[in-house]
Amino acid sequence: MTNYLRKFAGVALGIGLASLSGLGAQAxxxxxAADPTIPPFAYRTVSGDVEGFNVDVGKAVAKQLGRDFELVVQExxxxxxxLFAGHFDVIIAPVTITQERSKSMAFTEGYLETSLGFLTKADAELSDLAALKGKVVAVNNGAIADTWAQENAAKYGFEIQRYLNVPDTAQAVQSGRAFAALAETGTMAYLATKQPGLKVPQTINLGGAFAFAVKPENPELRSRIDTAIECLKQDGTLAALHEKWFGFPPAADSPSVNIVPGYGPVGFENYDPTEHDLACN
Known part of the structure; x- marks a missing residue:
């Protein structure tokens, strides 16, 4: 090898090592993924950015994992x-833990209790659910409110209208196409404060929790995210974010505070009872 070739090879090797070193330094x-039409969990600001309670929790989880955070906007x-197609690693949108869903995805432990709220016009009467008879209830297609509506439409005698996002269900109420809209209570309470002439006269306690969801083929990631959520509970970050976005601290027995043994929600598919110590950042 000539001196020129030796020199060229040395330079190329140095560049290659430097490149590899740079790649190794990247987190x-x-x-x-989140749907940015569910305030205050995730929504677009006037500038076009997406923010909200779940976005803040997702960023805090990524920080605990030592990873950079990338939000994927998904209807x-x-x-x-x-998720199943691998377009993103985790769903951080408010996904309610259910037995049916746990058969096809791996949930973390819960981070927020679930309830549904009815959004109506301010002058509407909804003292109890019997008042829904003959009325139209708007829901976000495929959401847990849609599931509840399907299970209870015949019982209470109401008709279901499905929309692609929660703000559209609220618009259906304002325009008179629907008597009420049904979605997560936090979202409906937020919309009622932002849109004049609306209120939340009734809520339904589902007795469940929201959780992050990953593919069941990736149990290591689920366990790491689960541990990160536990760290956010332990150091008070989750409770602080709850107060920031909902205006009040979580209850002492709330999923936003209580740490669940093992990985995932107890009693559901893909739960792992393995005990573990917390090593938090």
Missing amino acids: EVLKA WSGIFAG
Whole structure:
């Protein structure tokens, strides 16, 4: 090899090592999906950015994992298909833990209790659910409110209208196409404060929790995210974010405070009872 070739090879090797070193210094990315039409969990600001309670929790989880955070905007109706197709690592949108869903995805432990709220016009009467008879209830297609509506439409005698996002259900109420809209209580309470002439006269306690969801083929990631959520509970970050976005601290027995043994929600598919110590950042 000539001196010129030796010199060229040395330079090339140095560049290659420097490039590899640079790559090694880069943090992994946590690609997290949310539908930005569910305030205050995730919504677009006037500037076009997406913010909200779940976005803040997702960023805090990524920080605990030592990863960069990348938000993937995904319409709710396609969010589960997007996870299964590998378009992102985790769903951080408010997903309610259910037995049916746990058969096809691996949930973390819960981070927020679930309830549904009815949004109506301010002058509407909804003293009890019997008042829904003969009325139209608007829901976000495929959401847990849609599931509840399907299970209770015959019992209370109301008709279901489905929309692609929660703000559209609220618009259906304002325009008179629907008597009430049904979605997560936090979202409906937020919309009622932002849109004049609306109120939340009734809520339904589902007795469950929201959780992050990953593919069941990736139990290591689920366990790491689960541990990160536990760290946010332990150091008070989750409770502080709850107060920031909902205006009050979580109850002492709330999923936002209580740490669940093992990985995932107890009693559901893909739960792992393995005990573990917390090593938090």
